[in-house]
Amino acid sequence: MPLAYCILDVFTERPYTGNPLAVVLDADELQTAQMQAIAREFNLSETVFLQSPRAEQALARARIFTPAKELPFAGHPTVGAACLLSLIGKAPQGEDVSFVIEQGVGPVPVRVRRAPDRAAYAELTAAQLPEFASEVPDDAVIARILGIDVANLGSNGERVRAVSCGVPFVLVPVRTPEVLAGIDLDVASWRRALAGAWAQALYVYTRGYEGELRARMFAPAMGIAEDPATGSAAAALAGALASDSPIVDGRLHWVIHQGVEMGRPSQLHISAERAGAAVTAVRVGGFAVRIAEGTLTV
Structure with a gap:
């Protein structure tokens, strides 16, 4: 059974940077085990399989796999798939359009803006508002996992915490970009502290x-x-x-640079809205550029 696929670089406008993504089209006939095997074969951080939607309001259903497991939600597959659907004419056309991609976490609204060249920009609205865990490993354990001095944890008064907007992460603030660049992950320490925990992945950040x-x-x-x-x-x-912000009502925006240490520089635009001191929406956006296409034999 031949299936068309495309490779995109996501969260970048420049080919061969950003985060590579495989998108398999018209994947209705694939079983879960086949999708997992194909994701292992591509061996990218994520592969997304587009299927016919089950939810009435959705344009497509996306099933997302890392080389090891299926995810209920992921940002770079959502942004990349939304851009691709627009680029190949399988989404509403126009300079600024909105539609819904169905995922395991629920319906994920996306907004796509087309660039004049082969890149497109998509922004997703997270299907889940921030959820916080009550317990995380102590600072000494986190520092040991990352191979850094415990004194280098913390930034702007922020401490280590576990948060999810669909997929849980341990958010780890560190003091400087130099500390970030010097991380040397100790997988054995990670396994002892976080394997099986609610939040297992580590997102380490700094200003x-x-x-x-x-x-x-x-x-x-x-x-x-x-x-x-x-x-x-x-x-x-x-x-x-x-959630930390003193702003009661309004929109907050940040730009994240990731992948620099890997030689795959990426830029993510994140924002959140607050109303009455509560977070009411979280959004993630970025560009994607198509770099390859082909046929997959199943």
Whole structure:
């Protein structure tokens, strides 16, 4: 059975940077085990399989797999799939259009803006508002996992916490970009502290010297040693930062640079809305560019 697929670089406008994504089209006939095997074969951080929607309001259903497991939600597959559907004419056409992609976490609204060249920009609204866990490993354990001095944890008064906007992450603030660049993940320490925990993946972030956020993501349980750009983690971070904000009503926006240490620079635009001191929406956006297409033999 031949199936068409495309490769995109997501959270970038420049080919061969950002986070690579495989998108398999018209995947209705594939079984779960086949999708997992194909994701292992592509061996990218995530592969998304587009199927006919089950929800009436959705344009497509997306099933998302890392090399090791299926995810209920992920940001770079959502942004990449939305851009691709627009680029190949399988989404409403126009300079600024909105539609819904069905995922395991529920319906995920997306908004796509087309660029004049082969890139497109998509923004997702997280289906789940920020959820916080009550317990995380102590600072000494987190520092040991990351191979850094415990004194380098913390930034702007923020501490380690576990947050989810569909996929849980341990959010770890560190003091400087130099600390971020010096991380040396100890997988054995990770396994002892986080394997089987509610939040197992680590999203480590800091403030850059020009006001931007810098981040790295490590997810051994997902089969991802390090990810160049992680939309679901960025959504969790947006939710956490917005929850901290003294702003009662309004929109907050940040830019995250990720993948720099991997040679895959990526840029993620995150935002959140607050009303009456509550976080009411979390969004993640970025560009995607198509770099390859082909036929998969199943």
